[in-house]
Amino acid sequence: MRLSEGVEWTLHCCLTLGWLDSDKPVSTAKLAATFELPPAYLNKRLQALVRSGILASTPGVHGGFRLARPPEKITLMEVVAAIEGPENAFRCTEIRQRGAGAERPAHEYKRQCVITTAMRKAELAWRRELASQTLADMMATAPQAAAERTRNWFERVGG
Amino acid sequence: MRLSEGVEWTLHCCLTLGWLDSDKPVSTAKLAATFELPPAYLNKRLQALVRSGILASTPGVHGGFRLARPPEKITLMEVVAAIEGPENAFRCTEIRQRGAGAERPAHEYKRQCVITTAMRKAELAWRRELASQTLADMMATAPQAAAERTRNWFERVGG
DNA sequence: GCTCCCGTACTCGGATAGGAGTTGTCCGAGTGCTGATGG
């Protein structure tokens, strides 16, 4: 099991956008240069956040991305779901109904199997933890110096 | 993000082995037939559980797999870790130190970044939930009929 | 001098290749039964 690198990338980008706190959008090229990431692929990932309503994109020569909502209203869960998709990590394929259990009547399988229940429970704890943390929380936890460094860097490169 | 199918397979196999509760090992062929799974690949997965000390394997004509420990001492976490590996789902590649942050002194990055902290926290909740549930818990939660059906089926096929 | 218009440079957005990891298969090493053989 492994999360996409896009999760790390987009989270850092969201943090950066939150720190800049500007009305003007930031282009993919600048964000990619900030972390030395492949621009085109980063763009593809940021599009996923746009589709999920986390970021807002503006085309054109001075276009780019900005947070679609205040950082207090953006949770880690939303970002992860935007990149990884809404599906569960554990997927029950109902193998209990195959082979030995194939001849049993369907109504015996109305209740989901205990394994699925257990895995869902754990995954729910994960999701709950992710949903409880907002972008604003992370911005507050990070050292002030990091935010200032980011702002300074973007001013230097002409943000 | 997605867990291997092996997790589902091996968990069902562990549950089956727990229900049979026999000293005699059960072969891969019988377990594979129980759930209509590819025998060779299932075997490969069960080997991972052997390496982790969850199952014990005995070679030979009447060989197979059995639980290495009582079900009370086998947690979901162990099975998942045996299949998926011990590594974290989220892997920090320290992109904060690249590009804009490349010129900063190393001691500024001694503390892990807030994103990694947040993701680790969520993953810890997941792991904790998995570790809290044992195979015995699942056996107790499942309907009694399921256990009996399994035992009956194995008697019919000559377990 | 002011306004309008066209070209250009830059942006996002989706369609198109490459590579790592998971899934699936095969064959070899080892073990215990089975049955024949000799006493």
Next chain:
DNA sequence: CCATCAGCACTCGGACAACTCCTATCCGAGTACGGGAGC
């Protein structure tokens, strides 16, 4: 009739392909600025 031994069927175990998904790249559609032409 009993002990011995060779053959064999079946098991796990690790090495070898096929496929899926993630990673990466390219090109097209659209927008705002800048400069030039016309009034």
